[in-house]
Amino acid sequence: MDVSSKIRAGWTWLAAPELWPGRRTAGEVVLALVLGIMAAGSEELLGGEGPRLAVVGIAAVVLSLLRRRMPGTVLAVTAALTPLLSGFAPLLMLVGWSAGRRIVGAGRALAMFSVAFVLFAGVTLQDSWSQQAPMTRLLLTTLYFLATTVVPGLASRYWTQRRTLLHALQERNAQLLWERELVAGQARLRERQRIAQDMHDSLGHQLALISVHTGALEVDPELTPRQREAVGVLRGASVTAMHELREVVGILRDGVEAPAPVDDSGRVRRGTAGIGGLVESARTAGNTVELRSAGEERPLAAAADHAAYRIVQEALTNAYKHAPGASISVELRYEPDSFVVEIVSAAAPTPAPGEVVSGGQGLTGLRERARLVGGMVHAGPADGGGFRGAG
Template identity: 35%
Template sequence: MVLLTLAAVQNGASSAGGHYVAIRSAVALACGLALLLRGPWWLAPALTTAAAGVWGWPMLPLLLLALFDLAARRHIWAAVTCSALALAGNAVLHPTVSLWSPQQYGSALFLLLAVVAGLWMGNRRRLVDALNAQVEYLRTERELREQAARMAERSAIAAEMHDVLAHRLSLIALHTGVLATKKDTLPAPVIERLSLLRTASTDALTDLRDVLGALRTDTSPATDRPAPVLRDVEEMIGQARAAGQFVDTTVEGSPEQAPAAHRLAVYRLVQEALTNARKHAADAPVRVRIDYGPPATLIEVTNPPGPNIRGAQAVASGFGLIGLRERVEALGGHLNAGPGGAGTWRLAARIPHPVTEQNGPLT
C-alpha cells in the first residue's frame, strides 16, 4: 500500500514537471491513507476514481487496488461504476497521461483484471470462512454427541445398578421381616436390631428408587428385565456363534468373585467388541478372555483383520467406546482399544475390585 502510494506520488510529480509539492501529490497521499485506514467502503473508491479521472495513469495503481477491494466485498456494480467514471473523466478532461493512452483500451483491460481478481479473492475468502465454520460446527456436534453418549451410558449404569441393588435390598428386607416374626425364639435386643435393619433397608430401597429410577429412559414391561450377568454373556456369545461368528472364550475365576457392576461392565464390553468385530473384521475369529480376579476383573478381546475387508464399508463413530470408557473409568479402571500388533485389534480393560477393610480382634 505504501509503495503504491509513493509510486503514485512519483508518477504524478513526473507528469507535473518534477514538482512534488502539488495538489495531485496531496490527493495521492489522501487516497493511500483512505485505502490504508479502511474507513467507509465508498470513501477510498470515490477518492481514487476522482483522482484517476482527473490525472489519469499516475493514479491508476491506487484505483486498481480500490476496485480489487470493492470486488472482493461483492460491490460489483460500484466497481463497474468507478471504472466507467474514471474512463469517462479522462475522455472529457484529457489529462497529460490519459487512461486511454498509449493504447486506447489498455487501461480498461487493467480495470477488468482488477475486478476479476477481486471477485476470485473474495469468493476464496468466503469459501475458507465457510469451511472453517463447518469444521467448527462438526467439532461442536461431535463434542455434543460424545457428551450425549457419556450421559446415556451413565443413565444405563444407574438403571442397571438400580436393578441389582433394589433386588438385594428387597431380599434383606424380606429376610429381616421373616426373622422378626420369630420373636418367641430370639432375644429382645436381636428383635430390636432386626426391626431397625428392616426399616433401614426399606428406606434405602425407597431412596434408591427415587434417585436412580428417574434416570430410566425405558420403563415398559417388555424391557424391564434383570440386569445381565455371566449367563447372559454366554448366551450372547452363543448367539454370535450361531450367526456364523467364530468366538474362542476363556473364563478364569468365578463371576461371584466380582461385584455386580463389574459383571455388567463385562457384558457391555464383550457385546461392543463382538459388534465391532462383525462390522470391521467380518469372518475373522475373535478371542475373548475374562478373568474375574481378584484383585481385578480383566477383559481382553482380540481379533485379526477379516479376510474379506471392504474399504469404506462402515465409518466408525467411536461413541460406543466412549460409553465403555465412561463406564470403566466410573468403576476406577481403565480401557485400552487400538491396534495390538500384527494387524490385530485389541480391546482390553482392567477394573480393580473395591478394597474392603476388615478389623481384627481388639487386644
C-alpha cells in the first residue's frame, strides 16, 4: 500500500461513520488549523515559546480531527488540558458540541461529560489550590464548564435528535403517500375490472345475439339480394363491434392496449391503413363516400395514426346519424410538417327519421385525443350546407 492510499484510509477512518465530500474535508482541515493557531498563539501570549508552541498547536489540530472518531476520549483529554492551556477554550466548546451529538446513549453521554468535568475541575483546583476561597473557585469552574461544554453538548444533542425525528417523519410521510397511491391504484384497478366484466357480460351478450340472428337472417331464402347485403353489413358491424369491445375490455383489465385484430377485409385495422375499410363499409351500407389522399405517404406515430382512424370513424358515424344518404368526402393530406384529415358531408337529401340517438361526447373525445398527440379538431357547418370536420 503506497503513502497516498494510507492517507486516504486514515482520513476515511477519521471521517467515519459518514463520507465527506471535498468541501467538507477542506472545511474540517481549515477548522483544525485555525484551532491549532489559536491555541499556539494564546500560549505564546502567556509566555510560552519554542517547541512548546508547536506541541500545543499540533495537539489542538489532532484533537480537532479525532473528535468525531473518539468523541468521549477527546472530550476527557481536552477537558483535562484546558485549565493548563488557555488556548484550548475554543477547542473545548467545539469538542463539547461534537460529543453531545456523537456519544451514543444518554447514560454513556452523561458519564463521559461527568468524567470530563471531574478532570477539568480537578486540574483547575490543583493548579490553584494554594489560593483562597476554593469553593468559590469550584463554583466558577463549574459555571465555566457548563457554559463552554455542557450547554453546547445539550444543544447539539437536541438539534441532532430533532433532525433525526424530522427525517424519520419525512420518510414515514413519503411511505404513507406511496401506500395511499398504491391503495388508490388498486381501487382503480378493481373498478376497471368490474367495469370490464360488466361490459363483457352485458354488451358482449347483446352483440353476440345480434351477430347470431343476423347470421341466420343472412341465409334466409326469402330475402332479396339487396336485403341480404344489408344484413351482411349489420353482421359485419356487429362482429367488428365485438372485436373492439374485447380490445376495450382488455385495456380496462390490464391497462395495456392490445394489438387490434385484423380480418381479411381490413375493417378492424387501426390507423390510416384501416380508413379504407371504414370507407368501404360506409359504401356497402349505401352511402356515397369518396376517399382521396394528397402528399407523399409516410408512417405516422402510433398515437397519431390511431387518432386519425378514430376521427374518420366518428365523422362517418355522425354523417350516418344526422345526414343519412348524403355524399361524404374523406381526404388525407400528408403535409411537410403535419397530417390533416378532412371529412365533408353534404346536406342531407331527407331529414333523419325519428330522434337521433347520440351520447353527445363524440367530438369532445376526439378533441381530447387529438390534443394528446399535439393536434386539434375543427368541426362546424360547411359552405353550401352540410358539415365539415378536420383534424
